[in-house]
Amino acid sequence: VKPLTDPQLKLHHIGYVVSDIEKAAAGFAGSVGARWDGKIVSDPLQGARVSFLKMGPQDAQIELVEPDSPGAPTARFLRERGAGLHHLCYEVRDLTATLQEMRDAGSLLAKPPKPAAAFGGRKIAWLLTPEKLLLELLETEANL
């Protein structure tokens, strides 16, 4: 197995699909001891509304994802499986290079890099690994 050039992949958040963030967020936060600031961001480029639950200071956040239309990718997920764990998001220093390396290692590009409203315009891209793990890659702040 060829290691990735960037050894600094860092887990940024765990994506969890829900049908209604407003209804789910406070209860979700309470059930796992997280903090929720009430902020919800719409991202039409991703077909979603998202909000973040803050866990411990060292820990990855939990991202609640709500489809913004019946045609959104997460709407299909909800219909087929119901609410649940959806993806892992890792921060990377060089998004372009890491995408290429992961594709070389067999992952499919599910969505090319686009600026993400939830991350102040930092770019994200989506990959599906050979074992069907949906990965979101987020460029580190330093790349802005």
Next chain:
Amino acid sequence: VKPLTDPQLKLHHIGYVVSDIEKAAAGFAGSVGARWDGKIVSDPLQGARVSFLKMGPQDAQIELVEPDSPGAPTARFLRERGAGLHHLCYEVRDLTATLQEMRDAGSLLAKPPKPAAAFGGRKIAWLLTPEKLLLELLETEANL
């Protein structure tokens, strides 16, 4: 929302169900830039075989989980959804107290504390939150 007494929940691993660890592990590790030591642990009390992929030094590991029989809980998961993200595991200092608080906050006890072969006998327990997140709680090493 009543905060948990133990603010030190720490994400230990993300559980991912596969049908065959031997077949999946090396490729999975390669696709996400993880290290795999080849060690697989059988845990009859959990009805599973498990193995860990090491990500960055600060990051949660990915636990591959394989059902050890057609009647295991993860066998049903595989039949219904295929391989995929399955649970989040947090370390807690006081397993009994945190379990009680989470149940008071609406989570269901899915499996009471038992020693886990994969963690040197440290106890684990399982909860299902009101939003259907499957949580594993692992007592910290200090409690041994």
